[in-house]
Amino acid sequence: MNIKEYLRTEFFPNVWCAGCGNGIVLRATLEAIKSLEITKDEIAMVSGIGCSSRATGYVDFHTIHSLHGRAIPVAVGVRAVKPNMKVLVMTGDGDCSSIGGNHLIHAARRNIDLTVIVFNNNIYGMTGGQVSPTTPYASRTTTTPSGNPEKSFDICSLVMGAGATYVARGTVFHVHQLIKLIKEAINHKGFSLIDVVTPCPVYYGRMNRYEDGITMMEEIKEKTITVEKARSMSEKDLEGKTVVGLLKKEEKDEFLQTYLSFYNTKKEAKSDTAV
Amino acid sequence: MRRLVQGNEACAHAAIKAGLSFFAGYPITPSSEIAEVISRYLPFKGGIFMQMEDEIASINAIIGAALAGARVMTATSGPGFSLMQEGIGYAVMVEAPIVLVNIQRGGPSTGLPTEVSQGDLMQSRWGSHGDFLSIVLSPSSVQEMYELTYEAFNLAERFRAPVVVLSDEVVGHLREGVDFENVSLPPIIERLKPEVPPGNYYPFEPSFNGVSPLPEYGTGYRFHVTGLFHNYKGFPTSDQKEISSLMDRLQNKIKNHIKEFFKFEEYQTKDADILFVSYGITTRSALEAVNILRRQGIKAGNLKLITLNPLDEEAISDILKNREMIFVPELNMGQLILDIKRLGCKDRVCAINRYDGDILTPQQLVDEVLKRIQAGVEVK
Numbered sequence: 001m002n003i004k005e006y007l008r009t010e011f012f013p014n015v016w017c018a019g020c021g022n023g024i025v026l027r028a029t030l031e032a033i034k035s036l037e038i039t040k041d042e043i044a045m046v047s048g049i050g051c052s053s054r055a056t057g058y059v060d061f062h063t064i065h066s067l068h069g070r071a072i073p074v075a076v077g078v079r080a081v082k083p084n085m086k087v088l089v090m091t092g093d094g095d096c097s098s099i100g101g102n103h104l105i106h107a108a109r110r111n112i113d114l115t116v117i118v119f120n121n122n123i124y125g126m127t128g129g130q131v132s133p134t135t136p137y138a139s140r141t142t143t144t145p146s147g148n149p150e151k152s153f154d155i156c157s158l159v160m161g162a163g164a165t166y167v168a169r170g171t172v173f174h175v176h177q178l179i180k181l182i183k184e185a186i187n188h189k190g191f192s193l194i195d196v197v198t199p200c201p202v203y204y205g206r207m208n209r210y211e212d213g214i215t216m217m218e219e220i221k222e223k224t225i226t227v228e229k230a231r232s233m234s235e236k237d238l239e240g241k242t243v244v245g246l247l248k249k250e251e252k253d254e255f256l257q258t259y260l261s262f263y264n265t266k267k268e269a270k271s272d273t274a275v
Numbered sequence: 276m277r278r279l280v281q282g283n284e285a286c287a288h289a290a291i292k293a294g295l296s297f298f299a300g301y302p303i304t305p306s307s308e309i310a311e312v313i314s315r316y317l318p319f320k321g322g323i324f325m326q327m328e329d330e331i332a333s334i335n336a337i338i339g340a341a342l343a344g345a346r347v348m349t350a351t352s353g354p355g356f357s358l359m360q361e362g363i364g365y366a367v368m369v370e371a372p373i374v375l376v377n378i379q380r381g382g383p384s385t386g387l388p389t390e391v392s393q394g395d396l397m398q399s400r401w402g403s404h405g406d407f408l409s410i411v412l413s414p415s416s417v418q419e420m421y422e423l424t425y426e427a428f429n430l431a432e433r434f435r436a437p438v439v440v441l442s443d444e445v446v447g448h449l450r451e452g453v454d455f456e457n458v459s460l461p462p463i464i465e466r467l468k469p470e471v472p473p474g475n476y477y478p479f480e481p482s483f484n485g486v487s488p489l490p491e492y493g494t495g496y497r498f499h500v501t502g503l504f505h506n507y508k509g510f511p512t513s514d515q516k517e518i519s520s521l522m523d524r525l526q527n528k529i530k531n532h533i534k535e536f537f538k539f540e541e542y543q544t545k546d547a548d549i550l551f552v553s554y555g556i557t558t559r560s561a562l563e564a565v566n567i568l569r570r571q572g573i574k575a576g577n578l579k580l581i582t583l584n585p586l587d588e589e590a591i592s593d594i595l596k597n598r599e600m601i602f603v604p605e606l607n608m609g610q611l612i613l614d615i616k617r618l619g620c621k622d623r624v625c626a627i628n629r630y631d632g633d634i635l636t637p638q639q640l641v642d643e644v645l646k647r648i649q650a651g652v653e654v655k
Contacts (some may be wrong), residue, residue, distance in 0.1 A: 004591060008499070008510075011510050021446050038498060041493055041494075041497065042493065044343065045411035046339065051406075055513065056499065057501065060497055061497055062342075062343070062492045062493075062497050062498070063343060063497070063498075063499045063500070064339065064369075064500050064505070065364065065497075065499065065500065065501035065502065066335065066338075066339075066365070066502070067335065067361055067365050067502060070331065070332075072332075072615055073299075073301050073331070073333075073335035073336045073339065074336065074338055074339035075326075075339060076299075076325070076332075076339065077297065077299065077335070077336035077337055077338065077339025077340035077341075077342075077343065077345075078339040078340065078342070078343045078492065080323045080336070080340055080345075081296060081324060081340045081343050081344060081345040082325065082344070082492050082493060084493070085343075085492065085493060085650040100641055102328050102329060102332070103328060103332050106327075106328040106332070111427050165301065192623050228633075229453060231611060255325075259318075259323065259489045263318040263319060265321075266314065266318075268319035269316070
């Protein structure tokens with residue numbers, strides 16, 4: 001199947017700026033789906049609000065552009081009633097870890113079979129470049145004009161702690177690795193999340209004096225360290241580095257399968273018993 | 276078999292009877308029994324019950340499940356209902372058939388968790404931002420809770436819109452004799468399925484009286500929904516014509532059919548000089564007050580509103596006509612009365628309000644009426 005067949009090209013051009021990495025994340029996702037030979041009818045894709053979340057409009061699956069932060073609970077609802085579908089969540093760093101943080105950790109805790117792809121550009125792009133939970137310390141944004149005084153979230157650590165069973169980080173520079181990780185995540189039974197490092201040259205870049213998107217891509221490349229290499233490095237050496245690759249993979253009972261088999265072993269209460 | 280049933284329990288059984296296949300909720304007094312009863316039976320009937328992390332997750336999960344093809348419901352009370360407001364607007368916009376039950380308790384804020392109120396009437400009509408229309412139904416007995424919850428599913432599926440069952444703590448916790456097997460219910464209304472092949476299907480094309488069919492996920496019909504203003508294909512638009520026609524359609528698909536679903540009941544209204552306009556638990560006291568007043572030779576009557584939104588203004592105005600006095604008893608500071616004043620003779624409409632966590636008793640209503648009569652119809 002040609003990658004174009006997954007796209008709703010009649011809705012092009014897309015909203016993303018020149019130099020933005022979001023198109024690369026979407027392409028990598030479609031390449032993964034293509035190589036897994038999943039039919040379009042078997043995929044539901046849910047997004048929240050933000051630049052990343054516009055992705056669902058452009059692809060020919062069952063798609064939902066939901067409310068800000070709420071892509072995960074909407075996806076949980078789809079997943080609960082369509083156990084044979086692959087449910088993907090396209091979300092941003094602010095969408096999933098700030099306003100949607102509660103849903104993120106609880107979906108991970110329940111190990112619900114969703115594949116969450118986080119377009120992590122360290123900033124709120126759609127609203128004009130405000131600070132996000134993943135904006136690095138001291139970085140400038142429109143709401144931290146003197147630099148970010150807060151500590152940032154590591155979304156991967158967050159969901160690993162909450163119980164996610166497949167967690168990985170990729171970047172839009174390392175596309176082949178990204179496709180491989182997304183493929184594995186979709187195939188994984190249980191909650192999977194890929195944190196994808198992607199540049200926002202228009203807001204993050206301008207505010208932090210990057211010349212253009214290419215400069216940002218080069219920096220992503222320079223800062224990247226593989227999981228394997230990172231293991232032998234000290235915490236100090238890892239400061240400012242982006243560790244990419246598979247961070248956690250665990251086989252555990254998935255929510256819906258457990259739910260269904262659990263009730264198969266139980267007996268229904270008599271309907272005339274009082275509450 | 277007739278047995279003692281609690282209002283919340285009746286609500287849960289009605290939902291299952293109506294074909295509920297996915298319920299998501301979060302514990303909150305005084306609605307929790309609905310989730311409890313559903314969790315007890317739904318998993319054994321092929322459905323899924325989920326206790327979510329909060330009310331926001333609950334409403335969004337049922338929207339996702341509804342779009343995928345399920346018949347869905349959530350139940351909550353005031354504070355949870357507040358958290359669900361953004362989701363209600365979203366359900367209106369993507370035209371997701373969902374049922375919400377609000378067992379009202381005292382508010383604002385945490386208010387009176389275990390005591391009754393009718394303070395969320397306006398919120399259930401206007402609570403989400405922007406102009407929108409949701410259907411609101413109000414039961415005044417345990418059996419009516421059963422009937423209206425069932426009907427809420429049919430209305431939601433028929434109109435592809437959210438339907439609120441606006442009940443209250445007393446009806447929710449009241450136990451009355453009901454024989455579920457002998458309650459007469461209309462047939463289940465399934466949502467419209469497309470009659471055209473997938474390539475020709477558009478999720479927001481006003482095919483049948485302004486409502487588009489909603490195909491189940493995985494059946495070849497793939498479509499996009501968004502909370503942004505969108506065209507008939509479901510894709511975002513800023514075209515002014517498309518925006519206004521969408522806004523009009525979302526209202527008209529329901530309003531144009533109001534006569535087919537608007538429900539009210541008249542009691543002794545034919546010759547009534549004194550008319551109560553009541554809803555929910557307050558109706559029970561109003562009906563008894565009518566009896567007491569009639570025994571004293573005062574021609575009283577009651578108009579009970581079952582559908583609280585949208586209002587059939589024509590039907591209500593007709594009934595309000597030529598009354599000496601109209602009383603609107605409510606367990607709030609005066610909400611429905613705003614509409615009754617607008618639709619009836621303004622200077623003859625009086626409020627009877629209570630907002631201390633208890634119900635208005637029949638005697639209180641009678642006393643209030645007699646006081647007004649003695650004062651010589653100087654109502655404001």
